[in-house]
Amino acid sequence: MNEFYEKLAEILEVDEVHDDDIITDFDQWDSLSALSVIAMFDSDYGITISAEELVNHKTVGALNSFLNNNLK
Amino acid sequence: MNLKFQNKRISGILTVLPSKEMAFEDNIHNYNFLPQQSLKLKKVMGYDKHRVFEDNVCTSDVCVYGLEYLFDKNLLKKDDIDALLLLTQSPDYLMPPTSSVIQGRLGLKQDMLCMDIMQGCASFEVGLITAFSLLEQDAIKKVVLLNADILSKKVSKRDRNSYPLIGDAASVTIIEKEPDGQAIYANIKMDGTNCNALMIPAGGLRMPSTAETAVLAEDENGNFRALDHLVMKGDAVFNFVQTEVPPMIESLMAFAGFDIELVDYFMFHQPNKFMLQKLADKMKVPREKMPCNIVENFGNASGVTVPTAITFNLGEQLIDNSYMMCLAGFGVGLTWSSILMRVGNLDFCKMIDYL
Numbered sequence: 001m002n003e004f005y006e007k008l009a010e011i012l013e014v015d016e017v018h019d020d021d022i023i024t025d026f027d028q029w030d031s032l033s034a035l036s037v038i039a040m041f042d043s044d045y046g047i048t049i050s051a052e053e054l055v056n057h058k059t060v061g062a063l064n065s066f067l068n069n070n071l072k
Numbered sequence: 073m074n075l076k077f078q079n080k081r082i083s084g085i086l087t088v089l090p091s092k093e094m095a096f097e098d099n100i101h102n103y104n105f106l107p108q109q110s111l112k113l114k115k116v117m118g119y120d121k122h123r124v125f126e127d128n129v130c131t132s133d134v135c136v137y138g139l140e141y142l143f144d145k146n147l148l149k150k151d152d153i154d155a156l157l158l159l160t161q162s163p164d165y166l167m168p169p170t171s172s173v174i175q176g177r178l179g180l181k182q183d184m185l186c187m188d189i190m191q192g193c194a195s196f197e198v199g200l201i202t203a204f205s206l207l208e209q210d211a212i213k214k215v216v217l218l219n220a221d222i223l224s225k226k227v228s229k230r231d232r233n234s235y236p237l238i239g240d241a242a243s244v245t246i247i248e249k250e251p252d253g254q255a256i257y258a259n260i261k262m263d264g265t266n267c268n269a270l271m272i273p274a275g276g277l278r279m280p281s282t283a284e285t286a287v288l289a290e291d292e293n294g295n296f297r298a299l300d301h302l303v304m305k306g307d308a309v310f311n312f313v314q315t316e317v318p319p320m321i322e323s324l325m326a327f328a329g330f331d332i333e334l335v336d337y338f339m340f341h342q343p344n345k346f347m348l349q350k351l352a353d354k355m356k357v358p359r360e361k362m363p364c365n366i367v368e369n370f371g372n373a374s375g376v377t378v379p380t381a382i383t384f385n386l387g388e389q390l391i392d393n394s395y396m397m398c399l400a401g402f403g404v405g406l407t408w409s410s411i412l413m414r415v416g417n418l419d420f421c422k423m424i425d426y427l
Contacts, residue, residue, distance in 0.1 A: 030105070031233065031293040031306065032113050038307050039350055042314050051307035 004067055007044070008060065011036045019061030023054070045071060074327045075258040077204040081250035082415055084147060085390075087383040087423040088138040088242045089370060090123040096236050103232040104294045110232065118345025118364070119236045122371030124224035125426065130164045131220045132173045134242040137426055139178055139216070142244060147420050150178065154212040155185040157202055159195035159375060161272075161404065162222045163188060171218070185212070192270065193341045193403025194260075195219050195375025196245075197411050200399070201258055203247040217245040221374045223302060226272055230288065230296035234304055237344050239371020243379035246419070257328035259320060260409035269308045270404045274299035309403065313347055316408050318355045321398065324410045335412070336395035337386070338362040341402060342377040375401055382415070383423045390421040 009017045011033050012026045023029060034051050041047045047070045057063045096119045100110050113119070125134070135158065142148035158171040165173075171186035185206070191198045196219055203215040220242035227238045274285035285299040297303060317340075325332045338361055342348055348364040363385040366377045373380065378399055382390070394416020402408040 030109060031295075032109075032116060035306060035310060035346075036116065038310060039314075039346070042311070043350055043354065048311050048315060050311065 004064060005060070007040055008037065008063075011040065017060045019059065019064070021060045022058055023060060023063065024058075041067070047071070073260055074323075075201060075260070076327075077256040077258070079250055079253040080204045080207050080247060080256060081253050082200075082245060082413075082418065083248050084142075084244075084246040084418050084420040085379050085383055086138055086142060086244045086420060087376070087380045088134050088141075088244070088426050089380075089423060090125045090129075090240050091425040091427055092126060093121050093123050095121055099229060099235060102229045102235070104230065104290070104296065105232060113232065114236070116346060117237070118368050120368040122237065122239045122367070123241070124238070124371070125222050125240045127225065129222065129426070131158075131160050131162050131222055131242070132164050132170050132177065134222070134426055135170075135174050135218045135220055135244070136177050138218075138242055138244045138424075139174070141424060142420075145420075148216070148246065151181055152214045153180055153184060153216050155187070155203070155206050155215040156180070156218065157187050157189065157199055157206075157215060158218040158220065159189045159191050159199045160218075160220045161190055161192050161374065162220070162226070174218070191404065191407060192221070192374040193343070194401030194405070194407040194409045195221075196243075196341075196378040197258070197260070197375075197399055197401045197409035198407065199245070199375075200247065200411060201260065201409070204256065204258075207247065207249055213249060215247045217247060219243045219245070219376045219379060221376060223374065226300070226302045228288065228295070228297035228301040231301065233293065233295050233306055234302055237367055237372045239367070239373040241370065241373035241376040241380055243376050243383075245379060254414050255328075256411065256413040257324060257330075258409065258411040259324050259327065260407070261316070261320065263406040266308065266312070266406050269305045269312065269406060270302070272300070272302050309343070310347060312406060313343070313351060313402055314354060317351055317400065317402055320408055320410055321355060321400065324398070324412055328412050330396075330412060332357070334396060335361065335398045338398045338400070339378050339381045340400045341375065342366040342381065343372055343403065374404070380423070383421055387421055387423070390416050390418045392417070
């Protein structure tokens with residue numbers, strides 16, 4: 001797993017996450033985990049993402065692509 | 073916008089807090105979440121205790137209480153008050169101004185200016201900037217700045233997004249002329265296009281309060297609130313703070329020609345511990361220079377968190393010492409503002425409970 005997946009798995013309290021996992025289907029998904037992911041994007045990658053954008057990406061894989069497309 | 077002031081000082085700060093303290097756990101049964109989920113929220117966001125006023129207490133009551141305390145202790149003379157500024161989002165009435173109510177209740181002189189200004193999270197900075205501007209007048213020698221908010225009544229007890237962190241409080245700050253004072257640097261920005269990020273939708277003229285606006289409805293995150301209640305877009309506010317505040321402080325230091333490492337304390341508005349620590353890290357400011365213990369002890373009483381952070385963390389130390397402080401507020405409006413000034417050698421700096 002790459003670093004981003006590890007961080008995501010830690011926030012969602014699972015052992016690992018996969019590209020086709022639906023973000024909102026995780027048991028630990030709530031407004032707090034959403035904020036934790038938003039904060040991780042900001043502090044670790046310097047990328048601003050809204051809660052709406054986050055949910056609209058639907059899967060872990062799509063979120064990873066969004067991250068890679070926005071990395072400077 | 074950059075602003076510069078000369079020859080002004082803060083000469084005293086008093087914070088008035090509710091005596092009624094609630095624990096996070098006291099309200100956990102109201103939330104539509106499993107207890108372990110809510111306890112995780114408590115841990116991550118740094119929630120613990122918070123203080124709210126009893127239902128019958130209004131803004132003017134708390135301000136009158138604080139001012140009478142200062143009169144009784146001979147820390148302030150009634151006739152010396154040339155301007156009374158009240159910054160609040162929870163006025164006693166839609167009209168008249170609550171500052172006029174306070175003037176009347178205390179029997180203050182007529183030859184003065186009373187003014188209400190509606191500001192929230194940045195209300196301490198906006199109040200200071202206004203006070204400094206008024207002190208440019210010969211006739212105005214002493215300004216009393218009141219920051220007061222009693223928003224607990226406007227937050228749904230079933231809103232886990234806002235209720236755990238809400239606090240009520242008021243502060244009285246005295247600002248006066250100081251012939252030998254150092255320059256004071258400030259900046260302020262506004263973005264009304266995002267004014268719905270923090271709002272109370274009903275209760276004004278746009279949407280008067282009715283039986284319908286009092287009905288609780290569930291949002292997509294499982295929180296229940298009515299249109300009469302405060303609603304906060306947590307993610308938008310978080311991103312706004314992390315995006316706008318660090319460059320604002322950088323710009324303030326550049327304007328003042330001051331090295332950020334020489335700032336003794338960053339007394340910032342405290343939305344919650346999580347957001348403030350992320351901010352400190354992003355600004356590369358040592359966390360010990362930016363106290364973030366107000367929300368866990370008292371709750372977030374919008375702009376009053378800044379004077380509360382000063383009185384709680386430094387208190388009487390500020391009687392004999394002075395420190396370079398960077399003050400900042402950010403939120404409702406949206407408004408964001410910061411001030412670089414020396415604060416200290418105060419006549420008083422303390423907190424009292426409203427009894």
